[in-house]
Amino acid sequence: MSNLITRRRLFWSVPVALLAVGGIAVAKMMQPPPADLDLSLAKSTDQGLYTVSVEPGLSPISVGTMHGWVVQISTRDSKPVDHARIAVDGGMPQHGHGLPTEPQVSADLGEGRYQVEGMKFNMPGWWVVNLSVDGPDGPDTVTFNLVL
């Protein structure tokens, strides 16, 4: 029993130590989001494989309201990407935490459009939403910024 607890403590000690270091950054954090934040909702993916645009179903997005997004994916030569696999995560870089929910693609709407459900942002401030896209040209990622 005590052995179990010790092992669990050990297991967590590494992430906890990392978080503790992060805590120093947190302490100075009451800063506003970076001034040069790219807030555009249409972007090229990090490796340039796709163009992704997102359309939040709430405008403006309010703190704490569950809503959906429509994600549109196209290839470099502007062809819609169907049957892509999309994973969504995100969080608050200045607070060091993730999303309060686990959003998922709920429907492939066709013509490169996908319905994502379960988006929710529970604090005011700077959020990032990361989309991992796996399509015909391979996997790539893209990050969108939001300020609530």
Place this chain on the structure above:
Amino acid sequence: MRTSTAILSALAIGSAAAAYWTLTKPQTWTEEETRLVLSLGLASLPPLPADPSNAVADGPDAASLGKALFFDTRLSANGTVSCGTCHLPERQFQDDLPRAKGVGETARRTMPIAGTAYSPWLFWDGRKDSQWAQALGPLESAVEHGTDRAYIAHLIGVHYADQYAALFGPLPTLDAVPDHAGPNGFGTVLDDWLALDDIQKDAINRVFANVGKAIAAYERTITPQPSRFDAYVDRLAAGEDTSGILSGQEEDGLRLFVGKGECTKCHNGPLMTDNFFHNTGVAAVPGLPDDVGRSLAVDQVLADPFNCLGPYSDAEPGDCAELKFLGKAGHEMIRAYKPPSLRGVASRPPYMHAGQIATLGEVLFHYNTAPAAPDGHSELAPLNLNSAELAALEAFLGALDPIAKEVQR
């Protein structure tokens, strides 16, 4: 030596001047501060969200049955405990105790009820996903009402048959069901439950769920009441003169609340809770069983037969987004609890999930120093506020008390 004295006295004069300035300066709000301040006012509270999982949620007859049940001590093992024993209307529907006293003593503090119709998650750890599912918990808790669902179903047949039938249809025949039976009981109560067939279990579960739905219909009528702070926000929103509503110290506290104090990270929106779960490093109570908060509750709510997706819910699967997309329990959720609404907080000590902190002053000391969590990791970092700032924050929290003296029932 002399230079350092000079520097020290210059510093002293400087900080005295700064302190004087904070006390006397006229309050002007930046655009960002104004946005946050307005977002906290009751005027920003949307209408009560529908509860598609509860078909009688907005029915006045259901609410009046629910109210009777809420205050009925016959719904307990010893005939002395009702929901109202711990949730006292004249005390903001809580009991002023660190841990609640029912048939026994609970391991957590009683939570106020106003505005819980807006909460996607109920209890400190959110192990229930609706008011009606929540209401079933205390009835079968050995330390709260100490009863079981067969007992409750029989009791409805004896005392509330007509009201029940008018809302939910005829009661099932439970002649063959023993007086006591329930899956959360012990000894013969559990054995007798396990001995029932599926049709009997389902019939009892349905009556039990409907009891919860009637109670929830009543709880939906318990809403947060306007405070002096809301009067201030209304004036600010209208661009009118706000002077004379909050003291200068309370205004300073409000500025800290939305600014340097970072309180709106978690206490945001008109109910001043983000309805999520956070480890804020509150100490564990010696002698109580391990409490890991949200990290245990995620599996509990997913497995609950009374959740939004379960057979007793009136919702369509598409209505259950909170449950479907809930964040799974990682390290962040160890000893994470729901931030309570801060409305009325000043007049209902003690504080935190097990009443660990006795006064508001000590709560603010906790935030200022941000102690390490007993398990998991605290999200807080020390605020390093001075004593005038702490006093201002405390004064501001006092302005969140309801103005009205009459009690909502």
